[in-house]
Amino acid sequence: MITKAIIPVAGWGTRRLPITKIIEKSMLPVGNRPLVDYSVQDLIKAGVKDIYMVISNVEPCQVKEFYKDNLALNQYLIDRGKKDRLTLAKTLPDDVTIHYTVQDPAGKYGTAVPIALVMKQYHLNEPVLVFMGDDFIWNPDGESAAEALIKSVDGTNDSAILGVEIDKSKVDKYGVLSAKDDQLVGIVEKPSPESAPSNLINVSKYILSPELLNKITEYVDNHDFGPLDQEYMITDPIDDFIKNGGIMHVAKTGGEYLDGGSVEGWLHANNVVCNQ
DSSP states (O other), X not given: OOOEEEEEOOSOOGGGXXXXXXXXXXXXXXXXXXHHHHHHHHHHHTTOOEEEEEEESOSSOHHHHHHSOOHHXXXXXXXXXXXXXXXXXXXXXXXXXXXXXXXXXXXXXXXXXXXXXHHHHHOOOSOEEEEOSSEEEEOTTXXXXXXXXXXXXXXXXOXXXXXXXXXXXXXXXXXXXXXXXXXXXXXXXXXXXXXXXXXXXXXXXEEEOHHHHHHHHHHHHHOOOOTTTOOOOTHHHXXXXXXXXXXXXXXXXXXXXXXXXXXXXXXXXHHHHHTO
């Protein structure tokens, strides 16, 4: 059973300025909950007990504040006869722990970097789920994204990637999965609809095996890209892993991919969630 997950939430969220000057991007509200909490609840539903959040070195950290108990608020609700709202104020079950790793925004950046930072701090040696903090799969009445990934590896130590089906005319905005017999062959970045290998897009939700976790860490450690030259993308070591015979299953799930990274995506996510 997979019980650990990594969620990167560091960074300034510059695409969402000026609001991200005072609100962390992952804390932007969708309905009555912050963006990141949809992924957190998805992971908890799938049985995850330890979540490793990679945060910026900025205090106070709004993510940390959200997931800890607010004793003053709890007492206020009790005093005012609103005990029924205590469950809404409690944002994390007692059997789930969030561990925090700090990422320096002036250091290396890209989707592979948070994975390497967690590995160096906690030395994880088991398959781990990885979800980004500013998007999620909305499927309230069906299988969660984490559950679909876990099912695809079927109790093995294999890796997996989540593919979401979209209209093929829109694939030129995404990384598109090429698969054979439900195993990943490669990821084609922003292909034309005519040349795309499928209509399954990469939404940056993974199960990473111990071998792949170590490869990602080595990739970050052993490359020295300049700060303006190249991001440390998780898809680079994944591509190398696949080319060298590594197995990565392709999981599929229903529901809708919602991305809060842009104003348009965030507004759409609110419309979908609030009109459910």
